[in-house]
Amino acid sequence: MTRTSTLExxxxxxxxxLVTPERAAAIKRRRRRDNLxxxxxxxxxxIGIIVIVLGPMLASLYLSFTNYDxxxxxxxxxxxNYKRMFxxxxxxxxxxxxxxxxxxxxAPAILVFSLLLALFLNKGIRFLAVYRSLFYIPSLxxxxxxxxxxxxQVFGGDGMFNDVLRxxxxxHGSWVGDPxxxxxxxxxLAVWTFGAxxxxxxxxxxxxxxxxxxxxxxxxxxxxxxxxxxxxxxxTPVIFFNGLLVVVHSFxxxxxxxxxxxxxxxxxxxxxxxxxxxxxxxxxxYQMGYASxxxxxxxxxxxxxxxxxFWSSRYWVYYGEDS
Amino acid sequence: xxxxxxxxxxxxxxLIPRRPTKNRILAAWARHAVTIAILVIMLYPIIWMVDASxxxxxxxxxxxxxxxxxxxxxxxDGLTPTSTLNFGLxxxxxxxxxxxxxxxxxxxxxxxxxxxxxxxxxxxxxxxALVMGTLLLPYQVTxxxxxxxxxxxxxxxxxxxxxxPKFLAVDAFFIFLLVQFIRGxxxxxxxxxxxxxxxxxxxxxxxILPLLGPAIATTAMFTFxxxxxDFLGPTLYLSDPSKYTVPQGLAMFVxxxxxxxxxxLLAMATLSIAPLIGFFLAAQRLLTQGIATTGIx
Numbered sequence: 001m002t003r004t005s006t007l008e009x010x011x012x013x014x015x016x017x018l019v020t021p022e023r024a025a026a027i028k029r030r031r032r033r034d035n036l037x038x039x040x041x042x043x044x045x046x047i048g049i050i051v052i053v054l055g056p057m058l059a060s061l062y063l064s065f066t067n068y069d070x071x072x073x074x075x076x077x078x079x080x081n082y083k084r085m086f087x088x089x090x091x092x093x094x095x096x097x098x099x100x101x102x103x104x105x106x107a108p109a110i111l112v113f114s115l116l117l118a119l120f121l122n123k124g125i126r127f128l129a130v131y132r133s134l135f136y137i138p139s140l141x142x143x144x145x146x147x148x149x150x151x152x153q154v155f156g157g158d159g160m161f162n163d164v165l166r167x168x169x170x171x172h173g174s175w176v177g178d179p180x181x182x183x184x185x186x187x188x189l190a191v192w193t194f195g196a197x198x199x200x201x202x203x204x205x206x207x208x209x210x211x212x213x214x215x216x217x218x219x220x221x222x223x224x225x226x227x228x229x230x231x232x233x234x235x236t237p238v239i240f241f242n243g244l245l246v247v248v249h250s251f252x253x254x255x256x257x258x259x260x261x262x263x264x265x266x267x268x269x270x271x272x273x274x275x276x277x278x279x280x281x282x283x284x285x286y287q288m289g290y291a292s293x294x295x296x297x298x299x300x301x302x303x304x305x306x307x308x309x310f311w312s313s314r315y316w317v318y319y320g321e322d323s
Numbered sequence: 324x325x326x327x328x329x330x331x332x333x334x335x336x337x338l339i340p341r342r343p344t345k346n347r348i349l350a351a352w353a354r355h356a357v358t359i360a361i362l363v364i365m366l367y368p369i370i371w372m373v374d375a376s377x378x379x380x381x382x383x384x385x386x387x388x389x390x391x392x393x394x395x396x397x398x399x400d401g402l403t404p405t406s407t408l409n410f411g412l413x414x415x416x417x418x419x420x421x422x423x424x425x426x427x428x429x430x431x432x433x434x435x436x437x438x439x440x441x442x443x444x445x446x447x448x449x450x451x452a453l454v455m456g457t458l459l460l461p462y463q464v465t466x467x468x469x470x471x472x473x474x475x476x477x478x479x480x481x482x483x484x485x486x487x488p489k490f491l492a493v494d495a496f497f498i499f500l501l502v503q504f505i506r507g508x509x510x511x512x513x514x515x516x517x518x519x520x521x522x523x524x525x526x527x528x529x530x531i532l533p534l535l536g537p538a539i540a541t542t543a544m545f546t547f548x549x550x551x552x553d554f555l556g557p558t559l560y561l562s563d564p565s566k567y568t569v570p571q572g573l574a575m576f577v578x579x580x581x582x583x584x585x586x587x588l589l590a591m592a593t594l595s596i597a598p599l600i601g602f603f604l605a606a607q608r609l610l611t612q613g614i615a616t617t618g619i620x
Binding site for chain 1: 434469555
């Protein structure tokens with residue numbers, strides 16, 4: 001409504017006598033028709049959100065209370081799927097612990113690595129654009145099967161990593177084949193793709209006004225004090241944003257663990273990430289109800305984690321004095 | 324040292340050039356050296372893979388890169404159809420799917436982005452909150468029913484389950500990106516076009532769309548990358564080997580490969596990342612800006 005009046009005001013100012021009351025009314029009418037036509041623009045999205053997103057979401061909530069193998073009809077079993085998960089399914093609990101370990105190690109490592117390197121690169125280094133692009137390449141490729149295939153080589157028995165270790169006289173078998181180290185190789189892959197996060201940090205660092213640093217210098221601060229009292233507080237919104245993205249993504253990672261374990265979560269279920277387990281239950285065993293319940297537990301867990309991150313942000317994210 | 328007179332507590336060292344020029348040049352060199360060292364360690368596996376993909380099978384492993392002898396045999400072997408693998412076909416399939424996904428996302432997300440950025444309609448705030456809500460929705464929560472739907476309507480072993488959703492603007496990230504971009508365009512242009520008799524469609528078609536260049540390029544690029552790398556989608560929906568995509572082919576290959584075909588595996592892996600690197604180098608500015616504004620990966 002406010003914009004309609006702005007438009008009329010603007011036209012009166014611009015056109016003066018040209019805008020008769022009739023013409024203004026006609027414009028108003030057309031504006032109303034245009035507002036309806038907005039839904040024309042939204043049609044693809046509205047179909048999509050109902051048919052591809054919200055509908056299936058509700059359907060999977062319903063299915064999570066049923067037993068369904070894709071052939072018969074879903075049979076209602078109440079909370080049995082959820083009960084079974086927490087009381088009679090050790091692989092579920094194991095996959096949770098694998099995924100939580102993966103997230104707890106990889107997410108902080110990605111954040112610390114990318115922040116340190118962004119700080120390092122931010123000090124007016126030449127060729128920054130080139131370096132930034134090169135650091136981004138692993139993020140570009142990290143989700144591809146090609147890199148998982150390469151990882152099988154790098155951390156295999158005769159792989160590159162062992163070649164390097166041999167230079168130091170260390171002998172070790174296959175890292176991807178050893179249940180104690182397999183998850184470590186997948187975590188390494190995740191941390192390897194820290195470039196995207198670093199690019200966001202670099203953009204954030206550039207937003208900090210130089211005048212803050214000049215003021216801090218005039219106050220006789222040292223580099224550490226400037227980081228702790230200027231850079232870090234100014235960057236907390238970006239750290240919050242990056243943290244949220246990295247944590248959520250770490251729970252959804254699928255391809256590396258799937259390909260490196262040959263789709264099984266082996267060796268000894270050490271690569272049985274939650275997403276891999278869900279895939280097995282749903283699309284290998286065709287337990288559609290149970291897989292839906294797994295998906296909803298994932299959604300609830302992510303909602304709680306994201307909620308906690310949002311809640312905590314009130315205490316550590318700094319949005320400037322006046323807001 | 325005039326400042327020391329003004330403010331005796333001031334440490335003067337901070338207001339004059341901190342180090343002699345020679346040391347600063349040295350520090351800059353050291354900074355470059357550290358950066359390059361980290362990059363070499365990070366990118367070495369990729370360099371090794373590219374290098375090994377050009378070597379005769381017997382000579383892979385333990386070599387110094389770029390020292391030869393080199394051959395194209397691995398690429399020829401890899402692309403030659405065998406009884407189980409046909410990478411030429413997989414590349415065609417992958418390109419077809421990625422191109423259709425790009426087309427779908429561009430059409431649907433620009434329309435949606437325009438509506439949310441420029442038009443007024445009932446429940447706009449609620450609906451936009453819905454877009455933002457789906458940004459962080461884990462895909463697993465819709466996966467099973469989507470599979471059941473696509474199965475029931477006979478879309479298994481077609482590209483439709485992978486492509487059709489893109490024409491329905493299901494990628495909230497790109498809607499968000501386009502809304503942000505369109506909001507940044509001056510509204511005066513719309514109003515001028517409206518005075519000239521343009522309706523919403525005319526404004527979209529003649530005013531906004533021609534100005535969307537960078538946002539469209541970013542959307543196209545990221546959609547291509549995601550579709551090209553997608554492994555879960557094709558694994559779910561395409562079980563007929565003639566419909567396989569490159570990632571599926573690679574996963575098949577790795578399960579069946581012996582020492583004799585290791586070179587072709589690396590050659591196909593290298594070839595599969597070549598389009599990504601190519602597009603990236605062509606448009607790296609747009610991409611890094613896109614990441615910086617939206618956090619897309």
